[in-house]
Amino acid sequence: MRSISRALTSIQRCARNCSSNQQESLSGLVRPFSSHAKLDTDTKASQGDDVPKKSMNLSSAKLDTDTKASQGDDVPKKSMNLFSAINQALHIALETDPRSYVFGEDVSFGGVFRCTTNLADTFGKHRIFNTPLCEQGIVGFAIGLAAMDNRAIAEIQFADYIYPAFDQIVNEAAKFRYRSGNQFNCGGLTIRAPYGAVGHGGHYHSQSPESFFCHVPGIKVVIPRSPAQAKGLLLASIRDPNPVVFFEPKWLYRLSVEEVPEGDYMLPLSEAEVIREGTDITLVGWGAQLVVMEQACIEASKEDISCELIDLRTLIPWDRETVVASVNKTGRLLVSHEAPVTGGFGAEISASITERCFLRLEAPVARVCGYDTPFPLVFEPFYMPTKNKILDAIKAAVNY
């Protein structure tokens, strides 16, 4: 059993599952994500008094063994938040491969979320550069650069703005290898994009568009849950010989802080991780939602319900075997994501598990997801798949 930090401060609990009064008092604590806000430029600042040091952690106790450096307990680690871990991964990717490039809107000065801080100073303006404000151009350009045997790490400023690039991702990047009979590929392409709720993002700074991309053979979709996970998964995505869409939970950029191994390491793609073992029900999620699901698991344990929590990490191609094994053990499944429930990736997991574990299931597969509405501003606390919604669904499944 891996050690899991379950400590969640009242701030995080509040952030994900609280009344509007509490939200108000929170607004001064949670850092804004907007580019117009004053931005801290280094890790130190982000770990100031107003942000808890040990917080939304589903820490990465297990690190992959097929990494360059051994990542045992003796590996030097440093406490950092998620955007700093991303930044460190980019540093390492750029350092270890002179043919790697980072570009996108506003990346030169460090990016609106600070993920590209200091990269331009360190690696020069020809490897780290601003692009015009044009997502289809960013991805199209990145495909061409990657097709010339480079690593193109493209940033889409918000996942909400990835749609102009949809054609380039779906019709071009995803089919580049297949359509050429493996003569050409753009495997060096990684598209990073912050996704998900953030408390005040409304329609266009909150969306979780992962399921659109999960319907596209030829790309991989990866979503990390914490700083150490983000670093290892991002490095693996960048070095994977296939195009990867890498969604970063922007809610956690500053809030999630944990010990992150300092060196160069990768976490395997298409391998889910059981981050909490249990016997009564399996919970499957990814990214920021795992924090909420973890809270529900803790609450459920107080009522003697033992939950197994799985981080899918890679959505396509996904690790069905791990989920099947878990459901065969627990007999129940709950999937949770922020994206609207209809046609969300939870539907795919639900169908797949029903196909494989039908006779073992003791309750219908539960989905606790966003509603089928645009992502709302004022009603965000109502829209979100919060702890108590999950807890209710856990109880309903167990008592079915």
Place this chain on the structure above:
Amino acid sequence: MAGSTVRSLMKTSTTTTLARVAKLITEARSCSQQRTWENRRSSPLLLPAREFSCGSALWNASGRSSSLESEELLKKNLSKVLSPTTRQLSGEPEKAFTDDENLEVLDYPGAKTSFTHELKFIPESAAEPVPCYRLVNDFGQPLPWAHLPEMDVKLAREIYSHMVTLQTMDVIFYEAQRQGRFSFYMTTNGEEAINIATAAALSPQDVVFTQYREPGILMWRGFSLESFANQCFGNGDDLGKGRQMPVHYGSHEHKYFTISSPIATQLPQAVGAAYGLKMGNEDACAVAYFGDGASSEGDFHAAMNFASILETPILFICRNNGWAISTPTNDQFRSDGIVVKGRGYGIRSIRVDGMDTLALFSAVKEARKMAIEESRPVVIEALTYRVGHHSTSDDSSKYRNKVEIDHWKLVRDPVLRFKRWIEAQGWWDIDSEKKIRTEARAAVIAAMNKAGRKEKPHISVLFEDVYDSLPSHLKEQQAQLREVIARHPRDYPADVPTL
């Protein structure tokens, strides 16, 4: 000279001297314009810029900057204005834009320019359309004062032979589709010169991103007739493994990226590839081909802007053939074609007679040199006519009349025009013509027959290459399919090997 005065002034310039600087710009410009006009008379490269009268690309290119940097930028731009090479190639506005009565320089980050008291809008089009660069007329005769490119007998014969082979391949493959041997085909009729002449002007190191009406580039680079036929049949030797419709060729060996059907998607990709070439200091450029319809796509805009901003060595070669399936250019854009769009992005551009092999060859050679040596994009708009239907799924007689097609097919044929020119050089005669036509026809038919007899790709190819290796879910689906085939073998085409 105004130039040296400005340079010395720049060393000590302060904000208060900006007005004086602006005045000097005016003087320098009028002076440089004179010299430019002198140059124009002696060089075929230089065309008067008639489109706009409101500032040169140099000033637009300065981009955003803080006010602290603005003076530095001004100095930099001044030196560009005064630099003979930049001035010569960029073209000059018709008149200096500085208003003599108000010499104050406007330094908003969005534009560095001067004030004017005139309420004057830029007209939607220039007084005259951009002229078209042409060296040889429809009868293969060089125009007076035309500087013909260097082309020896060997190269000229090779270009002509390839144009004939391309024409022959089109005729026979088109017929093969009509007989049901291929599922689909697209011809290049009317655009043989753009295909072959531009290919001949490039280096084999240049990477090519095409749309779907440019198989001639691949042919010029040595892709065999059999390889073309393999792709159209989608047989086991098709490099694309039978996965795409006919004419979606691609060859890594020939640096010709595999074609995809969506329009204009190749354009920003070509810019990314060009950036890679630039960073690798390679003596090569990227070349992106597209049609007039593609210029309406967002990807066209994205590519032009990225290429300009990132200073990439790339040629944008537009085949403006008048038709995007059934849509005429008048329903596609209201600009003076594609060539004027270059300036909108701060890119050099030229309009060329796309049925004039020599003009195309000459323009592409020069553009390629500029692109690589100066690391910059260049737009080449080749005016031509799509003589054939859009594809075998199209009947263009429904939207254009036969007289129009026949005129272009019989009177304006680019292959015929080039033949007349090489005949006039004494490099070609009726015997050579008979020989190449007979040989090309025999070679195409032989290639097609051989390709037509080959097996289709094995069924396992269906699942391969989605990723670099086969993930477990695809292995599972592959196994499921095998079982289904075993149960219902007659549901599936017999010519696809499944065992």
